[in-house]
Amino acid sequence: MSAHAAELAVHEHKDYTGAKIGMWMFLFTEVLLFGGLFLLYAVYRAEYPQGFHQGGLHLDVFLGAINTIILLTSSLTMALSIAAIQRGQKGLAIFFLSFTILCGATFMVNKYFEWSKKIHHKIYPGSEALAKYVDNMVEEGKVPPQQKSGVLLFFSLYYLMTGLHGLHVLVGMIAMAFILRKLLKQPFVHHRWNPFQKQELQGCRLVLEDPNGQTIWKSETFDETVKHVDVEFQYYPAPKHVHPDDYVALENTGLYWHLVDLIWIFLFPLFYLIS
Amino acid sequence: MSQATAQNIPLSFYEEKSAYPGIFAWIFSTDHKRIGLLYMFTILSFFLFGMSMGFLIRLEKMFPGGQFFQPATYNALFTIHGVVMIFLFVIPGIPAVFGNFILPIQLGAEDVAFPRLNLLSWWLLVIGALVIFLSLFTGSKLPDTGWTFYAPYNTITTANIPMAVFGAFLVGFSSILTGLNFITTVHRLRAKGMTFFRMPLFAWSIYATAWIQILATPVVGITLLLVIAERFLGVGVFNPSKSGDPLMYQHLFWIYSHPAVYIMVLPAMGIVSDIIPTFCKKPIFGYKAIAFSSMSIAFIGYLVWGHHMFTSGMADLARVVFSFLTFFVAVPTAIKIFNWTATLYKGSIELRAPMLFALSFIFLFSIGGLTGVMLGTLNLDLHLHDTSFVVAHFHYTIFGGFGFALFGGIHYWFPKMFGKMYNETRAKWAWLLLFIGFNMTYFPLFLAGLEGMPRRYYDYLPKFAPYHFWSTIGSWIMISGILFMFGNLLHGLLRGEKADDNPWGGSTLEWQVPSPPPLVNFTTPPVVNKDPYDFSDILKKRNSSPTPQDQEDKGGQ
Numbered sequence: 011m012s013a014h015a016a017e018l019a020v021h022e023h024k025d026y027t028g029a030k031i032g033m034w035m036f037l038f039t040e041v042l043l044f045g046g047l048f049l050l051y052a053v054y055r056a057e058y059p060q061g062f063h064q065g066g067l068h069l070d071v072f073l074g075a076i077n078t079i080i081l082l083t084s085s086l087t088m089a090l091s092i093a094a095i096q097r098g099q100k101g102l103a104i105f106f107l108s109f110t111i112l113c114g115a116t117f118m119v120n121k122y123f124e125w126s127k128k129i130h131h132k133i134y135p136g137s138e139a140l141a142k143y144v145d146n147m148v149e150e151g152k153v154p155p156q157q158k159s160g161v162l163l164f165f166s167l168y169y170l171m172t173g174l175h176g177l178h179v180l181v182g183m184i185a186m187a188f189i190l191r192k193l194l195k196q197p198f199v200h201h202r203w204n205p206f207q208k209q210e211l212q213g214c215r216l217v218l219e220d221p222n223g224q225t226i227w228k229s230e231t232f233d234e235t236v237k238h239v240d241v242e243f244q245y246y247p248a249p250k251h252v253h254p255d256d257y258v259a260l261e262n263t264g265l266y267w268h269l270v271d272l273i274w275i276f277l278f279p280l281f282y283l284i285s
Numbered sequence: 286m287s288q289a290t291a292q293n294i295p296l297s298f299y300e301e302k303s304a305y306p307g308i309f310a311w312i313f314s315t316d317h318k319r320i321g322l323l324y325m326f327t328i329l330s331f332f333l334f335g336m337s338m339g340f341l342i343r344l345e346k347m348f349p350g351g352q353f354f355q356p357a358t359y360n361a362l363f364t365i366h367g368v369v370m371i372f373l374f375v376i377p378g379i380p381a382v383f384g385n386f387i388l389p390i391q392l393g394a395e396d397v398a399f400p401r402l403n404l405l406s407w408w409l410l411v412i413g414a415l416v417i418f419l420s421l422f423t424g425s426k427l428p429d430t431g432w433t434f435y436a437p438y439n440t441i442t443t444a445n446i447p448m449a450v451f452g453a454f455l456v457g458f459s460s461i462l463t464g465l466n467f468i469t470t471v472h473r474l475r476a477k478g479m480t481f482f483r484m485p486l487f488a489w490s491i492y493a494t495a496w497i498q499i500l501a502t503p504v505v506g507i508t509l510l511l512v513i514a515e516r517f518l519g520v521g522v523f524n525p526s527k528s529g530d531p532l533m534y535q536h537l538f539w540i541y542s543h544p545a546v547y548i549m550v551l552p553a554m555g556i557v558s559d560i561i562p563t564f565c566k567k568p569i570f571g572y573k574a575i576a577f578s579s580m581s582i583a584f585i586g587y588l589v590w591g592h593h594m595f596t597s598g599m600a601d602l603a604r605v606v607f608s609f610l611t612f613f614v615a616v617p618t619a620i621k622i623f624n625w626t627a628t629l630y631k632g633s634i635e636l637r638a639p640m641l642f643a644l645s646f647i648f649l650f651s652i653g654g655l656t657g658v659m660l661g662t663l664n665l666d667l668h669l670h671d672t673s674f675v676v677a678h679f680h681y682t683i684f685g686g687f688g689f690a691l692f693g694g695i696h697y698w699f700p701k702m703f704g705k706m707y708n709e710t711r712a713k714w715a716w717l718l719l720f721i722g723f724n725m726t727y728f729p730l731f732l733a734g735l736e737g738m739p740r741r742y743y744d745y746l747p748k749f750a751p752y753h754f755w756s757t758i759g760s761w762i763m764i765s766g767i768l769f770m771f772g773n774l775l776h777g778l779l780r781g782e783k784a785d786d787n788p789w790g791g792s793t794l795e796w797q798v799p800s801p802p803p804l805v806n807f808t809t810p811p812v813v814n815k816d817p818y819d820f821s822d823i824l825k826k827r828n829s830s831p832t833p834q835d836q837e838d839k840g841g842q
Contacts, residue, residue, distance in 0.1 A: 028398045028473040035465040039503040046507035046537050050522055053533060136519020136527070159528030166520035166529075170511070 061160015066285035074282035084113030295803035315400035321386030338366035367432025379552035393476025398469035413455030420448035436523035436534035464498025478813035490555025505541030539590035553690030565632025571624035578617035611661030638712035642693025649685025674734025700784030707777025718766030725759025
C-alpha cells in the first residue's frame with residue numbers, strides 16, 4: 011500500500027516530459043498556421059515572379075538584415091538563459107532573459123519604423139495610391155500587365171506574414187516577461203547567523219574555505235572592539251533547488267522563441283532578398 | 286465519508302465535494318469526467334438545434350416550389366444547419382465527450398495530461414458557439430454562404446461572416462487543445478503494463494484523431510483569419526477583384542476540412558471496435574491491423590482534399606492523383622470493416638442496444654464509404670458533383686457513421702457515466718425508428734442525385750418530387766426515433782435502476798472501476814498484464830455462476 015501511495019504522490023508532480031511534449035505539439039500547430047500562408051506565398055510567387063520581384067525592390071534589406079541579426083542573437087541569449095538556469099546561475103539567467111526581451115523589443119521598434127514608412131508612402135493592402143502606382147509600373151514596362159496582381163499580392167502577403175510574425179514576437183515577449191517576473195520573485199536563498207558570543211571572538215578570525223580546504227577569504231583578527239559578528243550568505247540556488255515549474259516554463263518559452271526566430275529566418279529571404 | 290470508506294466503496298465523482306457551489310462545480314471543474322459530461326450536454330444541445338434546422342429544410346423541400354420560407358431564409362437555414370452541425374456538434378463530437386470521459390480511464394490514468402487546458406478547451410467551444418450564434422443576428426442578413434464559407438462570396442455578402450468564421454476559429458482552437466491534450470495523455474499517462482499495443486482500440490482511434498486535430502486544424506484557422514483580414518484589412522488573397530485567387534481558399538479550406546471528416550469518423554470507428562468484441566465475448570480480430578489502419582487513415586486522409594475540387598479547375602494530373610489517393614484511403618477503412626465482421630464470426634453475439642447501433646454503423650458506413658469511392662472516381666464525380674448524391678453520401682458517413690456510433694457509445698457507456706440503466710427494450714425500438722427513418726430520409730437523395738438533383742437548391746423539377754416527399758416523411762420518422770431515444774435516456778438518468786460496474790461484461794479498464802467512477806478513477810493504480818479484449822476472466826466469472834443461457838453458449842462452443 012505504501013508503494014502505491016508513493017506512486018500516487020509521484021503522479022501529482024508536474025510531468026516535465028509531458029509539458030514538453032505538449033509544447034512541441036503546439037509548435038507543430040504554429041508551423042501549420044504559418045504553413046497556410048507560406049503555401050499561398052509559394053503559389054502566388056510561382057504565378058507572379060515578376061510582380062514579386064518588383065514588390066521586393068521596395069523592402070529595406072538593411073533593416074531586414076539588422077532584424078535578422080537581432081533575432082538570431084536573441085535566440086542565442088535565450089539558449090544561454092536556459093543553460094544558466096540549468097547550472098543554477100540564476101542571476102545570469104535573468105540577465106540573458108532580459109537581454110532576449112530587449113532584442114524582441116528592438117525588433118518590434120525596427121518593424122514599426124519599417125511599416126510606418128511604407129504606410130506613409132501609401133503602400134498597404136487596399137490602398138488606391140498603391141493600385142495607381144502599380145498601374146504606373148505597368149505603363150513604364152517594369153511589370154507585364156498580367157503580373158500586376160503579383161505586386162499587390164506581394165504586399166498583402168508581406169503585411170500578413172510579417173504582421174502575424176510580429177504578433178508572435180509580442181506574445182513571446184509577454185511570455186518571457188512572465189517568466190522573468192517569476193524568476194525575480196523567487197527569493198535568493200538567504201541565511202543569517204549570529205553564532206558567536208562576544209568573549210569567544212577574542213583573537214579569532216573568520217575564514218571561508220572551499221571544499222578542498224583552500225582559503226577563499228579571511229577576515230581580520232577580532233579584537234575587543236568587535237561586539238558581535240553577523241554572517242550573511244546570499245547565493246543562487248543550485249539546479250536541484252530550481253523550481254521545476256519555472257524551469258520547464260522557461261524551456262518551453264525558449265522553444266517558442268526559437269520557432270518565432272526560425273519563421274523569421276524564412277520570411278527574411280522570401281521577402282527581402284528575392285529581388 | 287468514513288462510512289463509505291469503511292465499506293470500501295469510494296465516493297463517486299458526483300458526490301465528491303467541489304470547491305465551487307452549484308453549476309460552478311461543473312463549469313470550473315478540471316475533472317475529465319465532469320468536462321466530458323459538460324461537452325456531452327453542450328454538443329447534444331447543438332445537435333437538437335441543428336436537427337430542427339434540418340427538419341425545416343426537409344419540410345420546405347417536401348413539395349416543389351416555395352412552401353414555408355423565402356429562398357433567402359432557406360439559404361440561411363442550410364448554412365446554419367451545416368455550421369452548427371459540423372463545427373459545434375460533429376467536430377468536438379466523440380473525442381470531446383468520450384475522449385474525455387472514457388480515454389483516461391481506459392488508459393488507467395487519473396485524468397488527462399493538462400486538466401486546466403482541458404477546461405479551457407470547453408470554454409473556447411462555448412465562447413466560439415456564442416460568437417457563431419451572435420453572428421446570426423448582427424449582420425444585415427443571416428449567414429448564407431453554406432458551411433464552407435466559399436470565397437469570394439464570403440467577403441461580398443452582407444451577412445456577418447467575419448464573426449461567424451471567428452467563432453469557427455475559436456472552436457478550432459478548442460479542437461487543437463483537445464488533440465494536444467490527448468496525445469500527451471496517451472504518451473505519458475498509460476498505466477503500468479499498458480503498452481501501446483495493449484491500449485483499447487478506442488484509445489488508438491482517439492490518438493490518431495488527435496494527430497489530425499493538431500496537424501490539420503491550424504490550416505483552416507489561418508484560412509478563416511484570412512477571410513476576416515480580407516473584409517477588414519483590405520488584403521485580397523482570395524478575392525479576384527483584389528487580385529486574389531478563390532481557388533486558393535478552396536484548397537486551404539479542404540486541406541483541413543477533408544481530414545476533418547476523419548476527425549469525425551475515426552473515433553466513431555473506435556467506439557465500434559470496442560462495442561463489437563464486448564457483445565461477441567471474443568478478442569477482436571486483427572487488433573494491430575485496426576490500430577494501424579486508424580493511423581494510416583489519419584495519414585492518407587491528409588492527402589486527398591483535392592477530390593472536393595474536381596470541377597473547380599485543377600491540372601489533370603493533380604485530379605488523377607487525388608482520385609487515386611481517394612481510392613487508397615478506402616483500403617484501411619475496408620480493413621476495419623472486414624475485421625469487425627470477422628470478429629462477429631463464431632462469436633456469441635448478444636444483440637443488446639449498443640450492439641445494434643454498432644452493427645448498423647457498419648451497414649450505413651459501408652454504404653457511405655462505397656458511395657464515397659464512387660464520388661472519388663473522377664469521371665463519375667463530374668456528373669455527381671454538387672448533387673444531392675453528395676448530400677446523401679455525406680449523411681450516410683457522418684450521421685450513419687459518426688451519429689450512430691455516438692448514440693451507440695452513449696448507450697454503451699451510459700451505465701458507466703451515470704451509474705444508472707435505461708430501459709433497453711425502448712432503446713431498441715428507438716434504434717429501429719431511427720434506422721428506418723434514416724434510410725428513408727437519405728436513400729432517396731442518392732437516387733435524386735443520380736438523376737441530377739442539385740444540392741442546396743430551393744426549388745426543383747417535378748420529376749424529383751417523389752424522392753423529396755418520401756425523404757421528408759422519413760425525416761419525421763427519424764426525428765421521432767431520436768426524440769424517443771433521448772426521452773428514454775433521460776428517463777433512465779432520472780428513474781433508471783442502478784447499474785452494475787460491468788453490465789455488459791466488457792474487458793477494458795473502464796469496466797473495472799465503479800459506476801459512476803470515483804474522482805481519482807482508480808483507488809489503487811492498475812497494472813495491466815493482458816490484452817485489451819481478453820474475455821477469459823469475464824467468461825470464467827460468468828461460468829462460475831451460470832445462467833441457463835450461458836450454459837447454452839458454453840455448450841455451443
